[in-house]
Amino acid sequence: MIPDQLTSGQYQTVYNLFSLVIAAQLFTALYLVAAQPRVLARYRQALLVSATVCGIAAYHYFRIFNSFRDSFVTDATGGNGVYTQAPGESFNEGYRYVDWFLTVPLLLVELVVVLALAKKLQTSLLLRLVPASALMILLGYPGEISDSDATRNIFGLLSTIPFLYILFVLFVELTRSLDRQPETVRNTVSKMRILLFATWGVYPIAYLLPLLGFDGATAWVGKQAGYSIADILAKCLYGLLIYRIARLKSFADDPAFALEEGGHEGVDAPRSRVNA
Numbered sequence: 001m002i003p004d005q006l007t008s009g010q011y012q013t014v015y016n017l018f019s020l021v022i023a024a025q026l027f028t029a030l031y032l033v034a035a036q037p038r039v040l041a042r043y044r045q046a047l048l049v050s051a052t053v054c055g056i057a058a059y060h061y062f063r064i065f066n067s068f069r070d071s072f073v074t075d076a077t078g079g080n081g082v083y084t085q086a087p088g089e090s091f092n093e094g095y096r097y098v099d100w101f102l103t104v105p106l107l108l109v110e111l112v113v114v115l116a117l118a119k120k121l122q123t124s125l126l127l128r129l130v131p132a133s134a135l136m137i138l139l140g141y142p143g144e145i146s147d148s149d150a151t152r153n154i155f156g157l158l159s160t161i162p163f164l165y166i167l168f169v170l171f172v173e174l175t176r177s178l179d180r181q182p183e184t185v186r187n188t189v190s191k192m193r194i195l196l197f198a199t200w201g202v203y204p205i206a207y208l209l210p211l212l213g214f215d216g217a218t219a220w221v222g223k224q225a226g227y228s229i230a231d232i233l234a235k236c237l238y239g240l241l242i243y244r245i246a247r248l249k250s251f252a253d254d255p256a257f258a259l260e261e262g263g264h265e266g267v268d269a270p271r272s273r274v275n276a
């Protein structure tokens with residue numbers, strides 16, 4: 001539920017966080033596009049998907065930011081007053097869910113693509129992960145925009161079912177099929193899914209804040225902050241780790257490329273050693 005009123009501090013917090021997310025998503029997207037030549041061709045698809053995810057998020061945060069600015073007004077001069085909901089305007093949480101609906105399946109595609117698993121395994125993983133993640137977001141939305149705690153509970157619970165299914169596929173099914181994969185692939189998988197679990201776990205917690213007895217405005221600001229910070233970690237940091245994995249795998253696959261790029265067997269060599 002959108003609060004009727006925000007203190008100046010609460011308004012500034014949300015304003016600055018949205019602004020930070022735009023900067024983080026936009027420049028991570030640009031960086032990942034520019035970094036394409038720094039990995040082998042077979043890993044570029046993962047980087048492109050990652051850049052696309054950050055680009056889509058940057059666009060939606062522009063909309064979220066504008067919607068936020070339009071929906072709260074203050075009449076005090078000097079910016080120290082209370083902000084109230086602008087008449088006829090309402091903050092649109094829908095942008096966030098459209099953003100997630102597009103980016104969450106793509107984040108799973110990124111993960112599966114960068115692992116460079118066998119085609120059959122790739123397809124079978126994606127056929128389960130992509131629909132489950134889309135369903136998780138679709139089911140969360142009616143609860144997110146509802147003013148009723150009961151509705152929020154029910155849809156939150158329904159959305160948790162595909163969420164748990166995704167974790168099951170990543171932590172149980174994927175592990176089983178990785179038994180015959182090389183050590184490096186297995187290590188990569190475990191690192192990536194721990195990051196995924198840690199960052200994705202923030203969303204249901206932020207969603208629950210309004211139900212945990214925080215007052216309206218505090219819960220709402222906490223929720224926006226939680227979603228914003230989680231979006232930076234789950235998309236930008238995650239994307240940069242995908243890049244790092246792609247780069248290390250490129251070095252391991254092609255020693256000549258590694259030398260040219262100043263790295264060696266999965267470790268970046270100090271510049272001086274390469275140049276000497």
Ligand SMILES: *C/C=C(C)/C=C/C=C(C)/C=C/C1=C(C)CCCC1(C)C
Pocket residue numbers: 100103104107136137139140141155156157159160163200201203204207231234235
């Ligand atoms: C970049 C955006 C990402 C990674 C968004 C992830 C979102 C979730 C994992 C959301 C999960 C939810 C639940 C598990 C239950 C409550 C409703 C949601 C949609 C917040």
